[in-house]
Amino acid sequence: MARAHLSFPSNAVANQLVAGVPAAVRAGIALKERAALAEGDSVLIAASDGWSPSEWSKSEFARLLPTNGVEAFEPPARASQKTVETIDAIELLCGRHSASPQKALRALGADILKATGKPSDGLVSRYLNRPISRSITRVLLKIPGVTPIHATGLAAFTGLLMAAALLFDGAQGLIAGALLFHAASVIDGVDGEIARATMRSSQFGAKLDTITDGITNLAFLCFASLNLYWQGDTGGASYGAIGLGILAIGLTALGLRSVAMGGPFTFDAVKNNFRARPSKITSFLAAITSRDVYAAIFALTFVLGFAREMLLIFACATAIWLVTVLAVLVRTSARQS
Template identity: 40%
Template sequence: MSIRTSNGVVVVFSDAWSAAHLVAGLPAAARALREVAQAGAACCTIAVPGGWRPDRNAAAELARLAQGMPYSVVDTASLAGDDAPQLLLQGEHPVSAERLRSALSGAELPHGALLFAPPRDWARLPQLTRAQAIARLDRAAEAIIAGTSKPGDGIVSQLINRPISQAISRLLLRFPGITPFHATAVSALLAVAMLASLIFGGTNGLILGAIFYQLASIVDGVDGEIARATFRSSRAGALADSLVDAVTNIGFLAGLDINLWIQGNAEAAIAGSLGLAIVALGLFLIGRRARHSKAAFTFDEVKTHFQARRSWLFQTLIWLTMRDFFALGWLVGIVAGVAAPGLMLFSFGAAVWLVVVVFVLRPRQT
């Protein structure tokens, strides 16, 4: 095992285009800089043949993801007189913070993209053509987007929603400056369109509203994917996302009640209103608990509680009560013409769900 004499890292890109190229929403240089900072390096130099002048978005991302670590952007020509050995990294070949930390500590270098040598020897790193650089960066982006799935995804999300939402995220992350807020705003607009369709659309509005509800369920995954891909996950973002989800769910049921009431089906509307009141009470209880938690704000405490049981029965029940299944189920039910019986069944299910919520949230003796 060799002993490193420097805690600095030099990230070398083949050209300015590669350094600025968006990899799942972030310039490749900014993404590499974050891994270096996470590895605990003392400083980082981003070296580009001919130099690189980051635009406003790239400069902001570099500053954000450096996390306070000193860094500089230089022309590789300026490395000619630097003889102090440092860890050299090929920018187009992403290396995790864990591997960088290991390399900085003196462990064996994991692959050819890393080299411990004087910065003036940067040309000893593998040299890439533009086509090779594009291929590597695009593969890295695909892996990042694929990794934005959540272990707790429901069966509908796994088979339908997540593949579609990741395709949307893949498209949006090609634009600089995209944030989770943009996706959350789209979800809110879909909720408004859903409610307007249900209230004012009559019979056809039921189907259109259910379609908007399903679309909102799909887009709901996009903000989280963008947040995870661009390192923008936050408690405030989780709160906004959870509140939009809850309002959308309640808005759908309220709009459905109003629609059926207008059409003269008072019995189903009353049953739906009762179920809606029960759900609102349950969400209030869960939200009150989540608000006092130090973790990210979500309405998933009941789901998390039963997921810990690792039982196929509990897992099936969780899938059947998750929003992705709920939205698709209502779309199928409304198209099949069973909206009214569905509301009555929903009211009964909501009562059972509230009992479970109260049980899970009950004070525990220590």
Template identity: 45%
Template structure:
């Protein structure tokens, strides 16, 4: 079981996922499969949804302690999110429906973090946080909707890695490839969940809305820039999306 789970890494994993999240999630996945062989990936997806809901509630109603708890829970949800995919691939239970559910939970968790951070920091640090908070929520929402639409047009519903795949195919070598890999790493959820959680725990939570606004602006720009190329590829056959 451990060997099977160990072979479930994804080529799109960023450095935080590869060196921090995966070592933890693989142990959890192997333990769950050994203890509960009939476990389904959707069971773990439900746990991710619960962690996301707890994060959102902590950010909205928890004050300073809730801000810290929300930052930690966002990273916890990111780690657990790897477990359902690992179980699906190791047990050959990958399905398009499961991948779509997983993506919807991910999107809801991300958007919940954006909204929760905007509300929490506005309450803690004043109205100066409200404007940037509203913009980061807007950019995040537009980006998620646009990326989901592009994934469907590309024939890969439920697979938001379509953007990473597009840029890696377009710039396979050279300095453009290095820039692409840096942007992919910086805009991956595993990276910003860990980075922002760490910033909040270290007491600099007031900076998160500004940093997250910058991340969301870069991410949205890369999506918009990829639209023409992804639409041209939309008619080409694509493999089924399965986590």
């Protein structure tokens, strides 16, 4: 069984979190990516003051390098240094030796976090939401044990605050609820950033995130309509109710089609159809109907006092969307038959 020897300048540096993952673990992963560590090989780690893995380091080694043993070792005496090839872990991770390992690892963490954006990010997400969500992610990733589920919980809690504001605080609550709806959209990016930075992406996490988003979206529209109704604006409340009804019909049709096709209950038929036939129009429609865009628009219009008008636009947009959904379902059904 082969052994790879990694050397850190101190125990604190070896256990330092780099975008949520201890530096020692990232160094082990780097060895594996460079084919310098095979399945079953051991990672031996040395530090000038002796390496003592933190509980989080142990947990992350078990998760990310489950087939590789890991243990501390004492660097050999200078006279026998040639007998063991020791790899400078900071140079391995950062591409160069640094006089300030902590600073070099922080810069590496910043680069990892910067790479967590999505190619599909629109203008609102790229220039408004991502800078804020990354700041939140940067803080959370300094906490040992933080995972995407914690960020999903934070987004859900923001959604609860949104609902409370809309239900119990009248006209001021309408504005606060809209701002919290946008805040939930911003925080929604945090769980994905944590997942990608810490290599924790999963189908379960993606489904949970989607469910949380859907509930938050529906709660906002429903409670915003109720808020207007309680304020005496029956017209604005009616627009919201009509839009919600149309949305429910379309989503039900999509879900039933997916089940009829033998798949899970999903709402992606129209999205998949557009992806299969990309064009400038479909790309534009996808951009303006993404959550980051419509959450920002709702927040802006509600703050400016145009909640009624925005719900009217929403009702009209859902009507157009329903026509599109039905057209896609009829066309795909005819094609399959």
